[in-house]
């Protein structure tokens with residue numbers, strides 16, 4: 001809209017100049033400029049309509065190429081993509097895609113438990129260990145996995161503002177479960193003080209009474225005292241961190257497992273996007289890719305004869 005306004009201002013100035021001249025060329029130029037101004041006015045009208053559509057859209061997004069596509073969160077700077085989010089659970093032994101789903105949710109934070117359960121059901125196992133990258137980290141999802149008998153391994157994103165500012169991060173405070181307290185870097189005890197509810201999660205707050213006289217305060221907080229927050233179910237996150245500490249290659253295993261099918265399918269597709277539009281059709285297109293990948297993978301692993309023998313007769 002700003003660009004259209006700038007163009008209108010430019011054309012109006014040119015129109016004024018043309019008005020001051022009275023020859024044939026000026027008349028032709030005036031007619032052309034009036035045409036352009038009319039088309040800019042129509043463009044502005046369309047943009048106002050679009051602005052209204054974006055304003056009233058439930059998630060504040062309108063995709064004009066494919067109405068179901070949505071802005072995807074990406075870690076790379078300036079790499080915004082409007083498209084779909086393909087979820088895939090891949091088994092670490094054979095690199096087969098055991099469960100997949102196409103969503104138009106822009107991030108992976110709500111996907112862990114649902115995809116893990118689908119993978120477990122597809123594999124017919126009682127339990128399952130699910131490796132996922134930090135984009136899947138969400139306390140409620142980790143808890144849901146535990147409750148469903150799935151063991152999640154998801155690293156925690158490092159988002160501590162205090163640590164980034166050179167002060168102690170939450171990881172510098174040691175939780176003592178037997179007394180439900182934290183011990184701070186100065187050796188003081190941070191006791192439970194109150195609860196609050198944030199995004200539907202009950203959060204417990206701990207602090208010490210000695211911060212104001214503490215010699216390490218400058219390294220710790222800019223406030224009156226340092227407060228540490230703890231989700232009421234944080235023990236599941238702590239237990240997961242301990243499992244991750246004991247399995248230092250977990251993320252390498254995840255990478256070489258999950259990236260194998262994605263790399264292969266992308267190489268087959270070429271440097272292109274989905275050929276269909278709309279969530280339902282894109283899901284079908286992806287299912288065909290997954291089917292082709294899995295068939296070729298099984299053939300590579302055990303050959304055609306055993307595959308045919310294992311397929312149910314029709």
Ligand code: SF4
Pocket residue numbers: 184185186187188208210211212214215216217220221225226
């Ligand atoms: S400021 Fe408070 S929490 Fe921080 S190190 Fe000192 S006593 Fe511990």
